[in-house]
Amino acid sequence: MSAPSFAAALAAHGVVARVEARDALAIVTVPNEGAAENMRDADLRRAVVALAAQHGFKTVAIELARATDDRAALPGH
Amino acid sequence: MEPVLTEAARADVATAADSSAVSPGTTTTAHEKEQSLVAWLAARPSVILGFSGGVDSAYLACVALDVLGTARFLAVIGRSPSYPDAQWDAARALAAQFGIPVLEVDTHEMLDPNYVANPSNRCYFCKTELWSVLRAVADERGFHTIVDGSNADDTHDWRPGRQAAREHAVESPLAELGFTKEEIRALSRTRGLPTWSQPSSPCLSSRLPYGSAVTIERLEQVERAETALRALGVAGDLRVRHHGDLARVELAADTLDIWLAAPNLRALVRAVRDAGFARVSVDLKGFRSGSLNVLSTAGA
Numbered sequence: 571m572s573a574p575s576f577a578a579a580l581a582a583h584g585v586v587a588r589v590e591a592r593d594a595l596a597i598v599t600v601p602n603e604g605a606a607e608n609m610r611d612a613d614l615r616r617a618v619v620a621l622a623a624q625h626g627f628k629t630v631a632i633e634l635a636r637a638t639d640d641r642a643a644l645p646g647h
Numbered sequence: 648m649e650p651v652l653t654e655a656a657r658a659d660v661a662t663a664a665d666s667s668a669v670s671p672g673t674t675t676t677a678h679e680k681e682q683s684l685v686a687w688l689a690a691r692p693s694v695i696l697g698f699s700g701g702v703d704s705a706y707l708a709c710v711a712l713d714v715l716g717t718a719r720f721l722a723v724i725g726r727s728p729s730y731p732d733a734q735w736d737a738a739r740a741l742a743a744q745f746g747i748p749v750l751e752v753d754t755h756e757m758l759d760p761n762y763v764a765n766p767s768n769r770c771y772f773c774k775t776e777l778w779s780v781l782r783a784v785a786d787e788r789g790f791h792t793i794v795d796g797s798n799a800d801d802t803h804d805w806r807p808g809r810q811a812a813r814e815h816a817v818e819s820p821l822a823e824l825g826f827t828k829e830e831i832r833a834l835s836r837t838r839g840l841p842t843w844s845q846p847s848s849p850c851l852s853s854r855l856p857y858g859s860a861v862t863i864e865r866l867e868q869v870e871r872a873e874t875a876l877r878a879l880g881v882a883g884d885l886r887v888r889h890h891g892d893l894a895r896v897e898l899a900a901d902t903l904d905i906w907l908a909a910p911n912l913r914a915l916v917r918a919v920r921d922a923g924f925a926r927v928s929v930d931l932k933g934f935r936s937g938s939l940n941v942l943s944t945a946g947a
Contacts, residue, residue: 592890597928603909610904615931629938631895631928632907634916 571596576625583617588635594628599635606634677830681710687820688714695790697781698722698749699730700738702828703796703821705842706835708747711794717748723784725754725777728863729850731870741842752780757863767807767857773850774811782815797822798831805937846884847936855889856939865889872896872922879914881906884934887919894924900933 576596577589586605590597598618600606609615609632622630688694688711696711698704704722711720724738735751742749754776756762762772781793795812797819802809812819821831828847835843851866859865872887872894883899896919898906906915907929919927930938 592893595890595895597893597926598931603912606907606912607909609931610907612904615903619931629895629930629932631930633893633926633928634912636926 571626576622576627579621579625580618583621585614585618587632591627594626596622596625596627596630597633598630599633601635603634606632675825677826677834680824680826680830681834683824684710684820684826685714687824691715692791693719693789694721694792694794695781695785695788696720696722697777697793697795697817698724698738698742698747699796699848700724700734700741700842701796701848702835702842702845703798703831705738705741705796705840706831706838707794707796707821708742709745709838709840712745712747717746720748721784721788721790722747722749723781724749724751725780726751727754727773727777727850728757728866729773729852729861731851731874733874734848741840745840750784752784754780757861763861765852765855765857765859765861768810769852769857769861770806770808771811773852774808775814778811778815778817781817793817795819798828799825800828853939854887859889859891868923872919872924875918875922876915879911879918881915886934886938887922888930888939892924893926893928894919894922895928895930897930897932897934897938903929903931903933 571591571594573589573591573596577587580587580589580598585598585608586601588599590599609618619630684707694711694715696704696708698708708720708722714720722742724735726735739749741747754773756773756776759772759776762769762776778793784790785793793816795817797806797809797812798821802822811817832843851869852861854869855861855865869887869889873885876885876887876896881898881902883902884897885899886897888895888897896915905911912929915929916927932938
């Protein structure tokens with residue numbers, strides 16, 4: 571499992587996020603509600619899940635960054 | 648809000664409810680299986696059932712009551728911290744509505760360090776406790792056969808609790824006679840059982856990754872979070888998986904587009920944080936049974 575490479579692959583698909591690995595679980599933290607709302611698109615969800623699998627993750631979950639400090643740690647902030 | 652199945656799942660059950668519906672690979676209809684079940688029960692002098700008020704045991708209880716009557720049938724609720732209070736309330740209400748004779752007993756798996764350590768065969772230790780208690784009740788009251796509500800679909804899954812059932816001579820007529828979950832839902836609907844559209848409801852400990860200790864505090868966190876999400880209107884399958892500080896919420900896949908909408912997601916996150924989780928995430932695949940099995944020690 572590689573969180574950095576998965577994050578880079580997500581960025582290449584236009585999903586800017588921080589990725590945290592907990593064993594086979596990838597936690598994808600997005601900076602705002604708009605980014606989370608993009609995941610309403612089932613095709614995008616499938617693409618993210620497939621990318622996660624390519625990087626060794628068996629499960630992927632999306633998290634909304636909680637505070638300014640969280641968002642500051644995200645790529646592009 | 649009533650935690651009912653989503654529309655897609657209800658459509659599947661409607662198909663199974665059709666009297667012409669058959670199980671894949673067989674020519675036996677659900678109604679024919681029910682006749683087999685009636686004969687199976689009638690051949691037993693008396694039956695005691697591990698009753699959770701879930702889809703399977705509710706259906707089995709009603710058929711058993713019809714066949715055996717109150718003198719030869721008893722449903723036993725094994726109360727445990729690993730099941731939410733709401734489930735026991737629902738089980739009692741169902742029993743009262745249908746006249747099911749019920750006995751409530753406490754089980755003490757939380758005192759067993761083997762259970763609390765949450766190994767991959769945790770269910771074995773839980774069921775060992777449950778069936779030991781029911782065996783004592785059966786012996787004391789002179790009941791002949793102990794049964795559970797396991798169905799044919801359960802036999803394809805990782806179920807270490809089955810070993811405990813075998814060791815205590817617990818029989819599973821629904822599994823033995825080939826009843827699928829959809830058939831049980833369809834037959835329940837025909838009988839007017841409110842459980843027909845109820846999502847499956849495994850114990851709260853199933854929300855903790857293997858190796859992550861089962862504690863009352865963690866179980867209560869999960870229970871509070873799921874109760875709050877139901878109150879928000881989450882319907883169908885729902886699991887709040889406990890990864891330490893992080894909750895991973897699994898929703899029915901066909902409802903993800905609704906709950907990822909900004910106002911709904913905001914409410915969902917707030918509800919789960921209020922239940923005691925510092926971080927809240929939503930699983931992008933949605934609900935699937937046993938999803939923690941593939942994560943080994945995640946969040947332990």
